[in-house]
Amino acid sequence: MASNIHRIEVRYLSDPREKTRTGRIRSLGFPVDVLHLIDVYTIATTERDFSKDELLDIGGQLINPVIQEFTVDQATEATFDYAIEIGFLPGVTDNAGRTAQQTIEDYFGFLLSDNEAVFSSRLYLVSGAFSESALHEFIATLANPLINRVHVKSRTEYGDCGMDPVAPFVSLHERPMADIVDLDIDDHDLVRLGKEGIPDPVTKERRGPLALDLSQLHAIRDYFRSHGRKPTDIEIESLAQTWSEHCKHTIFASAMDDDLPDGLYKTCIQAATNAIRKERGSDDNCIAVFTDNSGAIVFDENYLVTHKVETHNSPSALDPFGGALTGIVGVNRDTIGFGLGAKPCINVYGYCTGDPKTSPSLYRSKNRKNPILPPRRIFEGVIHGVGVGGNCSGIPTPQGWCYFHDRYIGKPLVFAGTVGVMPRLFAGKMLHEKCARSGDYIVMVGGRVGKDGIHGATFSSEALDPASPVTAVQIGDPITQKKMSDAIVKEARDEDLYSSITDNGAGGLSCSVAEMARECNGCHVLLDRVPLKYPGMAPWEIWISESQERMTLAVPCEKLDEFLELMSRRDVEATVIGDFTNNGRCVVEFHGEVIMNVTLDFLHNGLPKKHLFTSRVCVTYPNPEISCPDRLDDILIEMLARKNICSKEFISIQYDHTVQGGHVLGPVQGRGRVQADATLTKVVPGSQKGVGLSQALFPEYTEIDPYRMAIAGIDTAIRGLVAMGIGLETIALLDNFCWCSSDDPERLWQLKQAAFGCYDGATAFMTPFISGKDSMFNDFSGYDNENNPVTISVPPTLLISSIGIHRDVTKAVSIDAKCEGDLIYLIGPTGDALGGSEYYSHLGFRGNTVPGLNPDQARKRYDRMTSAIEKELVASAYPINRGGLLIACAKVSIAGDIGMEVFIPDDVRPDYYLFAETPGRFLVTINPDNRSVFEEIFGNDARCIGQVRGRRLRVEGESLLLDLPLSEIADAYREPFRGY
Amino acid sequence: MNAEHDSSDRITGTSINPVHNLIREKAIIMSGYGINSEMETRDALLRAGMDSDIVHINDLIAGRKHLSSYRLLVFPGGFSYGDDTGAGNAYANRIRNNLWKELKDFLARDNLVLGICNGFQVLVNLGIVPAFEKNYARDVALMPNRKGVLECRFVTIKPAADSLWTRDITSLSCPVAHGEGNFSCSDEILKRLREENMVAFTYCREDLSPAAGEYPYNPNGSREDIAGIISQDGKVLGLMPHPERAVEFVNLYNWPKQKELLKRAGKPLPDESMNMQLFRNIVRHFR
Structure with missing residues (x-):
């Protein structure tokens, strides 16, 4: 590891934020007198040490001398009682560290090697009469143990030397090979394998949930038996990702009761859209529905607009900032990955959390271990995450809402959506159509792969429980994604340099490559070519990692050089990791050895079918018997x-809602500044038209009447657009079901009623569903102060989002x-x-x-x-x-x-x-x-x-x-x- | 694909018809590394009558494009390098470390430079404003907002001194959207800025009386309500608010109310907003 470590500490001569920051912390009840904030850059090199003068030059590059000063390898002097340094754990995305590194490399004209890096951290110098417990609570408001490392020193310990230099390099010793997994074990052990994961052959530790049930494991075992061999770990992990509830939506796809042999999705959601499109005939405004990463409708004769709303609930419960940031930059990629790439032009958000004024004592583990984050922490963290994602990416975020209910304390719901815009036709090509061809290269573009978010897709399909894996946490890097996005949708797309594109989201490469492979019927991946954040990952991890900021593209041979050259000029990493084939198989090689070889048919269609049964909920809730007051x-x-x-205007103004210059009716309206439920944005300069967006949800209605709950959501989302002047004939809908305990027949009955409401509501207004997503297990299970098991399920929540086109924004109301x-x-x-x-x-x-x-x-x-x-x-x-x-x-x-x-x-x-x-x-x-x-x-x-x-x-x-x-x-x- | 051809027009569409014939002089609008307002900046200039190329900084560094082909250099808004190591600082470093000579040559000729928001932060970190005696030192700074968070809202600004940039402008009404726009400098520098008429715009109330530091009229705590300054030679303007984001009447914050009042008074609705004047002034300078 690095032998030369230097610390540069940067402070403001007079910090303008100090008053607000100290006041805020005092308002949380901490006895803070003064809180100084110091930015720390730790430079760790092996091959070449920097001289004192060079380090002074580096310091000069990292500050503005009018307002800041720095020290090199010397403790910042100040009056304080405690020094608290907060950095990242090894492997966590460190954007500020990376920027500092690029600046240094640029200045000296050479690149640091793989085992050298610059790390950022923040040093808080605090004065105040803290008790030990108050200090711990205070630190808990600054740092999240899942992503941060914390070092604390008293004034005496700090002395003249200050904090210790720490270089958090990742050190991994995974087996760099695929292991054979024996599925010829009894059902009890199979169930355990599905729930807790494959045991590591050396340590015997379980690798984390596969979320495969017994019937699915039997299907996998039978498939490999019939091929006369045992599966590898990567094959099982890959199937678990592809078959996850998150990816295959089994609950919406399965037959239900006696009346829905085709399942809820086909019977209620898709059927509504089909019926509407048929009745509309030539006035149909749908371009792509349910088939691609986003849904798309007509904007005008020349342009289309896309929309997609995702949830990122489980990660946001663990790391609200990182979870929400990943949610928004993730759904941006559903736009970039629509057709041949739409430009993200509007972000939307929605947060369901507990009351931020409460702080319930609940724990993920027994004996008061692993406390849940308090609602305020979650609330502020997710607000910040979506803000950073949108602001840094230059995408306006005008539209959103918050909804508070004490049943969201265990698991918040975080909705993030993105609208995109794209010409319908360019150089004779319909841009919403794409097709990877056999012989095209598989190219991974954007960020590198690390252990981030491993088991994200299977994890979100399981209820949050004490064993929730910590590697499910990811932190996005919006600037890396912005560079990639600009290079793709503003350049490569229009130079016709690729034939298909999709996002690396849930399931990482295992899902994106296998999904694109359906377009040409096969893929051959050379997994050792995938660029990694740090060495030592096991192949199955590389395959399913959910590291952010990546797209997978199919690039034709004759376009490859031009494509790679363009990406290189834009400082975007692009790597050929295999090619698309047409042999019907998904084959993965690692250092010359085939470690995965399954048919695409089994991968995508081998999932055993289910039949679900529902049971009517019969509860009555009394109406109040109170008389009407005389005065109100x-x-x-x-x-x-x-x-x-x-x-909640403080959220609207933290989010840049004017970038791209399309602001017409914003999140806050009128001289008196009231938040509106619908917004209107121009997305094509020079056009009189605009995109109206609204959203609605009524979780409080679900327990009483899920059918009417759905109708109310649809009506309200539509009505918000109509009130601005948008005609029904241009409006389309999106559904996001965030249910709980979806193995409970009563919850499934509520789901079924809500889905019926969706059909009736959509067809009544002739507003088709164009995209949807579901998250079916939003349950928390843990313990209270006395070790009593506690389960808290979210109120079954259906978010309806609407998008419509205003014909003339000068007439908007x-x-x-x-x-x-x-x-x-x-x-x-x-x-x-x-x-x-x-x-x-x-x-x-x-x-x-x-x-x-x-x-x-x-x-x-x-x-x-x-x-x-x-x-x-x-x-x-x-x-x-x-x-x-x-x-x-x-x-x-x-x-x-x-x-x-x-x-x-x-x-x-x-x-x-x-x-x-x-x-x-x-x-x-x-x-x-x-x-x-x-x-x-x-x-x-x-x-x-x-x-x-x-x-x-x-x-x-x-x-x-x-x-x-x-x-x-x-x-x-x-x-x-x-x-x- | 012709490398000289700019691909950006295909995204925004070419539907904007400039009101005048385009002037011959062209603008270069910088992009890359998280800059994000290049397209609306381009649209505003086009509307005013000036064509431009959006050029990635790496294409300038690689010599695929040259500053010398242009008369106006624009650093648009954005989040270059995610504001890490100080807003605008890392992008400024990239320029100083790779393009410093070309930039100085550009500044020495009869050219203009405009920096908006993140672009202003870049200018300040490059020291090309205020650039007393062309010393290119960092004499002013844009610190984090007093409230410590990014804030997006419409503000009113008015010219504080006459310059080629502020002709025929009474006030502008446009959004700020930044986390680091809190203008700061020493007393001595402030005095010089005032004396030499280099304060271009100040934040004010809707009735154009001074904001006097009061939030939200002065949204970030800027010293003496300073929203923008020019260089000593007057050829460089940096400002925090975004006139390019509200060039049409319907982009203004409270336009629906103004529309009702105009309509009831029997007056026609304007097509454009007052913010276009800034871009027209640029075109007028070259015309």
């Missing part, structure tokens, strides 16, 4: 401050009330069902009836809305959702920074009328001059309920119900997350 002032203030209703004297309309009928509503929840009830929707009426209403906006009759439009009419009035009013006077009918129960979440409704304001034309369009479906006026929100029914100054409701809306 206090309740409105409390409702506005509810976590699922109040402002925002949510904020505009002018004094404008008329306020409620469009659509209000029902009396409040089951699952925020209001019931606020009162401590769930209720038994979820609001329903008449989709035929709704569809007519939405068409009228589109036409009213097209005629420019609407000044503001808000899709009424969580919290109902009153919350809508408050938000529209706050956004416009102008008051409202609202009158509701005498014959309704005011609180129910005002807080019902009946789908299908809009709150609209219009210029009074447009009154008659507007009313003519909507007839009695629109009811004038008041006027925009003054600086107060005032609601009257039979008597005065509410009268509050605008400033007070605005404060209530903004207060809960102040300080985040």
Whole structure:
């Protein structure tokens, strides 16, 4: 290992962040007086040592002398009580270290060798009266033991010498060969093999879950028996990846009960899309559905847009920042990997977590070992991860949401999605079509392969339990990916240098290569050619590693030189790792020896079929029996401050939502800055058209009525787009099922009902599903303080995302009330069902009836809305959702920074009328001059309920119900997350 | 494929029709290593009447392209090297270590340089602003925002002194999106910047009164609300806000409200935003 180690410590002369940072940590309850932050670069070399002068030159390159200073091999001097240094564990992606290394290499004009590197770490010098336990808790807020190494010294220990130099090189001693695995063992041992993994032949340690059940292991055993040999470890690992729930979606694909022999996906999701496309005929706006990495619809005659939403739940529970970052840069690759490569142009996000103000004591292991991360840590970590991913990649992130529920404490749900744009035709080629051909080279492009994320695909198919593998954690490197993405979608694609491309995501090469091999019917991989982050990995690890920032391409022989040369000029690593064949087999060689040789047919179709059975859930939840309060002032203030209703603007402004220059209707709207549920972005400069995006979910409804839950999600996601002026005929949907305990027949019954809702909702609005993903085991099992086993399952959650095309963005409508004297309309009928509503929840009830929707009426209403906006009759439009009419009035009013006077009918129960979440409704304001034309369009479906006026929100029914100054409701809306 | 041909127009489409005939002078827009605003910058210039090539820094280093073919050099926004080792610093190092002579030659001729956001951070780390007596020393810095996080929001800025860049501009309304835009320098440098009219833009309130350091009008804590400065010879402009991201009326933050007011007053809707003037000024300089 490195024999010469030097430390360069960089500090600000006066750190502008110090006040905010110290204040923040104090607000978490730590007795911090001052917190200095020092950036440390550790330079470790073997072949050549740097002289003192050279090290001073290096230091000069790593700072701006106007604001920073540095020391070389000398401890930073400061007044403090504890020094805490936090670096990365060996093998964890260290972006800052790598940048420093490139700068140094560039400066001296030579490259460091494989066993030399620059590592970054951060040194916190803290003053304050910390108890030992407080210090440990404090460190836990800075470092994650799964990815970070921590060294602590007291002031005395720090002395004059400071911290010790540490160079975290990876040292691996895996067997560099494939092992034979004996499946001729009894069923009990086979089950264990499936659950815990293949035992290492030397150490006997299990390698981590395969997530293969007994029938699947039998199928594998029988296949190899019939070929007269035993399988290798890489063959079994490869099959486990390809057959994982994550990749094959067995629960959606399997026959269910007696009525769904073809399974939920074909019967409910795909069938809805097929039916819609057939009925639309020549007006079909779908280009590619369910077949590729993303779904695609028509943008205009020249362009198409793609959309895909993924989840990254299990990794985010363990390392929220890394998990979420990997989630967003991963779904970006689903865009780059669509067709011949679409350009990512919009990111979206969604987070389901526990209440960040709570800190439940739960552990993954007995005896209070392996505590779960507190909800705030998860919440802030995932926010940061998606932010860094989007910001560093230059992709705007305008659209997203948060939803809090105490059943997400064990496992958060992290949704990340990306929209892409691509010309439909270029140089005579349809860019959404691709096909690897026999004889094409298999080329891996982008980052190198390490132990990151091994067993990611199988791991996310299993519930999170004490044995969750630590190598499931990955940290993305958005800049490496940005370089790769630019080189591919901005250059190589249009120079026609490859014939197919796909992303390396779950299952790594084992899935991407085998998937592309279907296009030409075979592949031959030389696994020892794959560039590694560090030596000593076993072949099965290289094959299934989920190291990030990689794409696999099929490059024709005659294009190879040009392709490799271009990648080299763009500083993007590209390596030929084999070729595509047509012999029907997936063959993998390692140093001249064939270690995998299975038919593609078995790999992709050998998975034994299942038949699932469901069992109806029969529960009733009592409706509240409380009378309506006389006045609703206090309740409105409390409702506005509810976590699922109040402002989370701090997230919207951390995310660059203006890059690429397409901002039209952003995440925050109006002078009064209210978060909108739908956004509008231009993606093709010079075009009048724009891409509208929205998302909706109603997890609180699922336990009561999963069918209506799905309908409400579809309706709300669509309605957000309609309110901006987007016509139904351009809208498409995406589904993300995040279920729990999906081996439980009752959960499967809920799933089936939700899937029926998806079919009915999509076909009613004629909005096809174009892409979807599921994550079926979002359960946490662990222990409480007293070692009692605890299982917490997420509420079955269905996220519906919508995408639609605005024909003329200059006519788009925002949510904020505009002018004094404008008329306020409620469009659509209000029902009396409040089951699952925020209001019931606020009162401590769930209720038994979820609001329903008449989709035929709704569809007519939405068409009228589109036409009213097209005629420019609407000044503001808000899709009424969580919290109902009153919350809508408050938000529209706050956004416009102008008051409202609202009158509701005498014959309704005011609180129910005002807080019902009946789908299908809009709150609209219009210029009074447009009154008659507007009313003519909507007839009695629109009811004038008041006027925009003054600086107060005032609601009257039979008597005065509410009268509050605008400033007070605005404060209530903004207060809960102040300080985040 | 002709290497001289720029592939970027195929992504953005060539649907933008410049309002004037294009001027003969061309711009070079730098890309690579995480720069990300090259396309919208190109579109804004094209709209103003100037054509440009987006050139990867490695193609300049390899001599496949030459700075001498261009009259305007733009360092656009982005996240070069992920802001590691200080925003703009690593990219500046790459230029200084490989292209320093070519850059100095470029600066010595009658050319312009524009740096936006990450580009401004690069300029500052190269020392080509403020460049007193062309000393190319690092005299100013863009520190981390006072709040310590990236922030994206629309701000209003106004010219603080007359220059070729600010002609006919009353104010600009455009997004900031940065984590390190907190303008900092010594008292002495500040005094010189003021005295020599080198403060190009300052953050202000919507009514154009000074932000006076108040968040969010001054979004990052910049000294004296400084949003952008020019070099002593006036030929280099660096600014943190992104005028190129809001060149159309519908890109502005509160355009729907303005639209309602205009419509009710019987006035037509503008097509472009006031932010285009900055790019028109560049074209006017060359015309």
